[in-house]
Amino acid sequence: MLRYIVKRVLEVIPTLLLITFFVFMFVRMIPGDPARLVAGVDATGDTIEVIREQLGLNKPLFTQYFNYMAGLFKGDLGTSLKTNRAVSYEIGLRYGNTIKLAAASLTWSCIVGILLGIWSGKNRSKWQDYTGMTIAISGISMPSFWLGFIVIMIFSVKLKWFPTTGAGSWKNLVLPAFTLGSSIAAIIARFTRSSILEVMKEDYIRTARAKGLKEKIVVWKHAFRNSMISVITVAGMQFGHLLGGSVVTESVFAYPGIGSYLLDSINYRDYPAIQSLILIFSLHFILINLVVDLLYAVLNPEIQLS
Amino acid sequence: MIKKKQKDQNTDFSTPFSEFTRKFKKQKTAIVAGGFILLLCVIAIIAYQIVPYGINEYDYSSILKGPSAAHWFGTDEFGRDIFSRVLCGTRISLSVGLVSVTTAAVTGTLLGLIGGYYGGWIDSIIMRICDTLLAFPGLILAIGIVAILGPGLYNVVIAVAIFGIPNFARLVRSTTLQLKNSVYVMAARSLGATDSRILFRYILPGAVPNIIVQYTMSIGSSILTASSLSFLGMGASPPTPEWGLLLSNGRNYMLTAMHVTIFPGLAIFMTVLSFNLLGDGLRDALDPKLNE
């Protein structure tokens, strides 16, 4: 099993390198001249050149890439073109907020999603199933920005239970986490339901019933344990939606996280920031996938023992 | 004396298509959803002809008015009729959805067939590309592509198409892998069928049910992505009546004029919901394992 873990971790490294390369190249492809943007609209050609040199944008591509990678290892993510402070500092201000938001969203959506999925699956084709699945399909069909606004209008403006914007206390987390997590909960619910239905058709479930076990135990101890493996995989895959969704959700709630920061940076053409943010997003995504793979190994005895 | 074979015995057979229609007819919600989609298509085609007001018809005497008999969905900050704008936005959303997903489906299917069938280094390359595309969280990838290509609806279509390709490629590839070693394919090969014949006459039809389901579900998600991009300011630009854009217009008037945000969002929701319901119904009807 240790071998499997080491193997998976090692496999991640080339992917990471590939991603850093892509991100680097990709940012260079964004149209517009960053030096000009930084210099300002009225700057003369000379000023622009001076700035270009300051930013190191006149060196050959390879040198730029090398400097960039070297910087990465040192933890230097470049300097923001907008604020002139270190990008790592800017990100540092906001990273924690997004993590809190992501953790809250993922937690509630997994719990609710799994419970809803099993409730629907256990009562296949009965009213519980239809209700659960209607809720789920609405969840994935709803644009998150629309849901965010509705939720603000009801709970923040009309009922005044929660603040509309900002971060700081747990109250700031509730509405954004609900908005961000809803489509994920819906996907998890649908998948859990279909996974449970498939597992319930397996022969060993018939054996479990033949042993005289109560239906509740058949579902939770026998069926769910087997579904859990694939449910966790799907939940891990949703992490990507979480990251992407955070851009929209943070925008709606003016929540100071790295999602809204990405948006700001794109609008401003703040290349170092954009680059680092996309890198960070992708990194997290890959890491989560790695964790999911490892979890899969832990839960699946076949991998553990071979 | 052995009695003659019974009359009725061999008339009870069903083709896959008749099985499909029988199962599909029972999915009432899917049928209603399908009907709604047809309605949307009709609206998309004739919207500009039937709208009560022009989409850029300013009327400063009635700005931000709520729903009324004259303006079913109310008016926006310029006095434009929101109902007309939403209706015209149907064409945009549907075309973006259809074009991007069709592109992704065709490209992805070809890649999946080739990769799955030939294997080897072609397959590795295709899979690496797909894995890399999938390594970027969906919306982020779309944002990235639009950032490079610049804002605008065409680029949104391209971005959504690109990020839809890996889903189709993987799906078709896994079906191809399953089917290429099946007995009937081996039989065809032993009869001298060429590779392309096998791929298109034998393997592709096996993947079609899955492709159809994925296609329908993808339209829903691509409409969501496209409207999200417009909402974020990276897609359509004013005065295009794209639904996401209409919604982001309404942000500033959330407290005073909720209807500006509610109706476009409702349009997105209903459209995506219909496609998803239809996709579900199709999947249930096409699934041979679903016993009743």
Next chain:
Amino acid sequence: MAEHKEKNILEIKNLCTYFFTDSGTIKSVDGVDITLKEGSTLGIVGESGSGKSVTALSIMGLLMGTTGKVVDGKIILDGDDISHITPEQQRKLRGNQIAMIFQEPMTSLNPVMKIGNQIMEVILLHQKVTKAQARQMTLEILKKTDIPRAERIMDEYPFQLSGGQRQRVMIAMGLVCNPKILIADEPTTALDVTIQAQILDLMNHLKKTIGTSTIFVTHNLGVVAEICDEVAVMYCGRVVEAGDVYRIFAEPKHPYTKGLLASIPKLGEHVERLDCIPGNVPNPKFMPAGCKFAPRCAEAMDICHEKEPEFYEFENGHKSKCWLYDKKEGGVGR
């Protein structure tokens, strides 16, 4: 081994189980009568679709998740009528007084639970013992099934065992609570022939040592000859012939049974064509009127196509459902 009383541990009268599907009602089991004597092994033989597995599932009450329902009939277990008990009462009988083992050992065990735990689960469910005692009981029953390295197997997972070993585990799991009846639904069909022989040997051995009354569902007459004391032959959801195994093999009365026995090629026999029963099993949605076997029967008379026959009794409990034995209708009589 002590003398068994001639008591019937299980009596089934007129069992009817129908499946209510969207494309029509399928009468899978339509009037089945079965008696199982205490300590003996009854074979239920039939082709695919004869209703033999459904009969077994109906006795166990394992039709949940399907569209099947027991619509009529009496099931009497050791004198108690269990036909109309609640699902909860039914559940308490399963694994405890009636146990069942299935055809596919490869998929019948939970892949993520250890073998020992799966067996202990049954014990702890039905009996008031401590975990340590349950573990001990599990070990003992595993040893009785001649499974090698029983101690180690307790902590292993199903994927680490072979098909034959898994089936032994299933048998152990079925017998551990000392049920009154064990139902075995084609337990050897999915196994290699050599393993099949081992498992049958095991079951014969257990019959002598533990003596559980057993119902053995199979389509293989060879297996029936090896292990069963009595046989019930099923066709189209009905029992068409039943009796002592030697008598039925020596003097089959029903044309279907005769056809089955005749179609087994015999070693040393020189034939140019294999005997087979002409025609096909009827489509369950289009069942013929009268005797269901009549369309394929070489000896069918007019009455056979009109009315279903009753049981006609021969010596020692041998009976057959065939008009041929009804003197009144022109048959040859007993």
